[in-house]
Amino acid sequence: MTTTNTRHMTTQGGFNTQILPWRLYQKAKKLTWDPATIDYSREKADWDSREDGMKRLVARLATTFMIGEEAVTLDIVPLLRAISDEGRIEESLFLTTFLGDEAKHAEFFRTWFDIIEDGSSEKMDLEALLTDSQRRVFDDELPHAMGRLDNDRSPEAFLDASLTYNHFVEGVLAMTGYYTWDKMFSMQDVFPGMRAGLEMVQRDERRHLAYGTYLCRRIVAEHPETWPFVEKRMAELRELGLKFVDDIGAAIFDEFRANAGPGVDAAQFEALAQGIMAEFTNYGQDLLTRRTEAIAVARTTSDIEGGLEEDE
Ligand SMILES: [Fe+2]
Numbered sequence: 646m647t648t649t650n651t652r653h654m655t656t657q658g659g660f661n662t663q664i665l666p667w668r669l670y671q672k673a674k675k676l677t678w679d680p681a682t683i684d685y686s687r688e689k690a691d692w693d694s695r696e697d698g699m700k701r702l703v704a705r706l707a708t709t710f711m712i713g714e715e716a717v718t719l720d721i722v723p724l725l726r727a728i729s730d731e732g733r734i735e736e737s738l739f740l741t742t743f744l745g746d747e748a749k750h751a752e753f754f755r756t757w758f759d760i761i762e763d764g765s766s767e768k769m770d771l772e773a774l775l776t777d778s779q780r781r782v783f784d785d786e787l788p789h790a791m792g793r794l795d796n797d798r799s800p801e802a803f804l805d806a807s808l809t810y811n812h813f814v815e816g817v818l819a820m821t822g823y824y825t826w827d828k829m830f831s832m833q834d835v836f837p838g839m840r841a842g843l844e845m846v847q848r849d850e851r852r853h854l855a856y857g858t859y860l861c862r863r864i865v866a867e868h869p870e871t872w873p874f875v876e877k878r879m880a881e882l883r884e885l886g887l888k889f890v891d892d893i894g895a896a897i898f899d900e901f902r903a904n905a906g907p908g909v910d911a912a913q914f915e916a917l918a919q920g921i922m923a924e925f926t927n928y929g930q931d932l933l934t935r936r937t938e939a940i941a942v943a944r945t946t947s948d949i950e951g952g953l954e955e956d957e
């Protein structure tokens with residue numbers, strides 16, 4: 646007696662090589678990199694020559710990157726499981742590279758801290774640098790939205806996972822973080838190892854984001870009635886994002902205020918601080934609007950891959 650097992654695409658004519666997840670999977674293999682081969686030789690000297698206030702600022706930003714990467718490594722698993730259970734083999738293949746990417750990102754940032762702390766008698770208390778909003782996003786919102794897929798495979802549950810993970814954490818928070826780092830250090834020839842790693846990380850993240858847009862568009866196209874949920878969740882995430890940026894800004898400027906010498910003009914400092922915060926807040930808000938618009942494309946066209954090539 647013969648049986649048909651539709652679970653195995655490899656015996657049913659093979660993979661669908663025409664869809665975006667397949668192309669992203671191919672690209673991920675081609676563009677693979679290893680955090681262990683980054684040249685970290687200048688990082689320690691650059692770190693040691695920064696003054697204390699700058700060290701705290703650098704540590705705060707790098708810690709945000711690092712815990713974000715650790716969180717997304719741990720929290721991607723329910724999505725991979727849920728997509729696999731639906732038999733979407735090409736998406737599953739891509740997600741295996743996605744998980745591997747996040748693991749490397751987490752390794753990269755921890756390696757960087759190991760290098761700059763090498764030989765220090767006292768290790769920095771990085772946990773103490775985390776703000777309430779960071780804990781809320783990485784310890785509550787993200788694991789909750791992803792873990793929901795363990796018991797709920799509704800279109801809203803998939804959207805909740807992708808909006809929170811891909812569009813908010815990767816597409817808004819991480820991108821705003823890279824922008825901030827770039828603004829601070831692109832004019833200075835410092836931390837070349839961090840810069841090289843960040844470039845590799847961002848290249849990977851563009852693929853992750855392209856997949857997140859594909860995923861949300863696929864669901865919205867199949868279930869147009871879910872659009873109000875997308876708008877509602879994005880509005881919640883906008884509030885969360887504003888608080889996230891505000892909290893980091895407040896922590897950084899509080900430290901500068903506390904350590905500023907007598908020569909600093911307080912009013913001038915506050916104006917400068919507010920201007921800087923407004924720039925980063927606007928940047929993040931713009932990104933969030935663009936993410937929503939990218940998903941909304943699925944409401945008016947059946948071509949859910951349109952315009953995603955440039956994100957890859
Ligand atoms: Fe990452």
Ligand SMILES: [Fe+2]
Binds near residue numbers: 849853
């Ligand atoms: Fe990512």
